[in-house]
Amino acid sequence: MRQDHLISAANLSREGIEAVLDRAAAIDADPAAYRQRHAGAVLALCFFEPSTRTKMSFDTAMKRLGGTTVDMGTVESSSVKKGETLADTVRVVEGYADAIVLRHPSEGAAKMASEFVDVPLVNAGDGAGQHPSQTLLDLYTIRERAGLDDLSVGIMGDLKYGRTVHSLAHALTNFDVRQHFISPESLRLPRNVRFDLHESGAQVREHTELDAVLPELDVLYVTRIQRERFPDENEYRAIAGEYRIDEETLAAARDDLSVMHPLPRVDEIAPEVDETEYATYFQQAHNGIPVRMALLDGLLTRAKGGKR
């Protein structure tokens, strides 16, 4: 089994992260220099769950490197519908492509799939598990705005099932960051992530209310509280309303606070925030292209035996 996959942010080192972010910055500064860098290379997009942003940004990133993509389409139109295992699917797709991007509803799916292929495989989300490429673009955005050391980062919303949160929390342990987790009690970080944060010696505090910590934050990373997690619609509404950000909420924030969100949002950030200096989430989404170009560039170059 090759080791050069991107499965979990827990496997990312500070050096590895900075290498990708530095390359992304170079691409951002001179995109034309990378236009034919992977001409002829093929990236397979295997999305077993609906996706707009992640799928389109990987597609765009590969094409801007001069390569092409093949897309397995929806699950309903694929051989998965006939009962094919994921292991078989990726072994077949490996023959078509130089790298695979996989999104799957089961936790651990990318880890398992990586054991069956020799081409680089990127986890683009596995259930409530991990979403490490999102984390790289999150870190790129944080670095642009505030650097990556001596920071207070608040992460708020559905921390239990939010895979972007799990990956970001792991990755931030590589830096001098105080992590504040704000959520309803029922949606606090899962035990395995808290275990890893404790083992890494991370500076972590958990809160049920934003007010207590907002004034000290450099970054507030908001995620959607998912309606489907609540059996009772009224309970969902009561909780979701408490974790909504608007201009009034942000009156207590520092002027240089960055409000981030992996998107899509529903109503957890009021539209009025979009026009403020706090709003960083659209830039964050745009950063997906150079960061995923940098990630693919590194994986494809190393797979060919070249140096980064």
Add this chain to the structure above:
Amino acid sequence: MSDHELRVSKIRNGTVIDHVAAGQALNVLAILGIDGSAGEGVSIGMNVPSDRLGRKDIVKVEDRELSQSEVEVLSLIAPEASINIIRDYDVVEKSRVDRPESVVGLLSCPNRNCITNDDEPIASKFTVVDDGVRCTYCENIVRDDIADHLDVQT
């Protein structure tokens, strides 16, 4: 010989697994794949008094000596257990269990959304952490009631 040892008969050759946590004897047999179908003699004492544990289970298996790997997996549910190898009624070897680094194909992951619970051609795999086990795939940690997730029938 103390009273509780009289509750189950001595064996001539085989293994005595002592100091098993009370209530875990049947899970010990499940881990070892012993259901009596091979004709081996099995004696079980459950909830017998113990100076060290208060109450304990004890399992005696005739004509079978445990392998190192069997002892390792026993440690997951019976970390205090001692293993006595018996030959001609004498204890010829006495040891405590050691925790393994990982267990493969023995436990099912309690996370129903874990890929190991889909119909994929892989065995479950857990790394052993301080006070539990951790799924290598979904990273879920199991600390309590590990025996409930044994991938064998009790």
